């Protein structure tokens with residue numbers, strides 16, 4: 001068993017930075033009332049990393065992802081993706097939301113749903129065909145390409161949403177609690193799907209979840225957010241082997257240590273604690 005202490009992440013200088021969030025602050029203003037959702041968030045995600053974000057409900061996770069996705073303006077600070085400041089939805093990014101039911105078009109087939117962003121990106125037809133086929137195969141849905149989303153289970157619909165994101169060949173894949181609405185068994189399968197796609201495609205993934213076990217199982221790092229107004233409470237290195245499976249990994253003593261550590265941090269965050277440094 002490893003004796004590495006559970007602790008804050010040391011930044012690796014050898015990995016190129018994909019995403020740089022600098023002193024991000026977001027205050028919602030409206031009707032004589034202002035809500036400081038995010039106070040000061042600074043972190044980076046290296047190219048090819050899989051980083052999870054956890055924090056108490058209302059910690060500003062969705063607000064953060066919306067700022068990163070260029071869907072929401074920050075109050076101050078900045079988001080830099082591959083060296084370019086984000087001022088609107090950037091071309092190299094795809095997002096998978098929790099509400100797969102609302103993110104897929106019910107009148108389109110699975111294939112048409114996956115193909116749509118590629119058409120908008122003006123990818124030539126033959127290339128589109130190849131990308132759609134590869135993506136559907138990667139998520140195990142080649143045989144249902146002609147079906148409509150409403151003919152599929154929730155887990156299958158979320159696979160379609162993942163295929164659509166993957167076909168787009170994003171450099172950064174943002175996932176906002178993507179498995180919150182599926183059953184536990186499907187969730188485990190989808191977690192393994194994300195890990196296998198990440199390892200195979202080398203895409204950078206930023207994954208927001210409520211689920212502490214899920215964050216430790218998936219991530220190489222887990223960034224724990226404080227209660228709102230939000231700061232980074234701790235950036236935890238998940239030093240588990242890259243080969244992971246639901247049974248073996250989750251029974252490792254190190255997994256239990258890391259889970260306990262992240263759990264304790266989230267509990268502290270709920271109590272309104274701020275980082276000590």
Ligand SMILES: Nc1ncnc2c1ncn2[C@@H]1O[C@H](COP(=O)(O)OP(=O)(O)OP(=O)(O)O)[C@@H](O)[C@H]1O
Nearest residue numbers: 028035037055056057058059060061062063064228
């Ligand atoms: N459009 C908005 N206008 C005003 N306040 C908002 C708006 N959206 C979010 N907030 C507030 O900002 C804070 C952070 O919300 P956000 O949805 O980003 O948190 P979250 O961590 O994603 O929550 P959850 O885990 O419950 O989904 C909350 O206090 C919320 O009430």
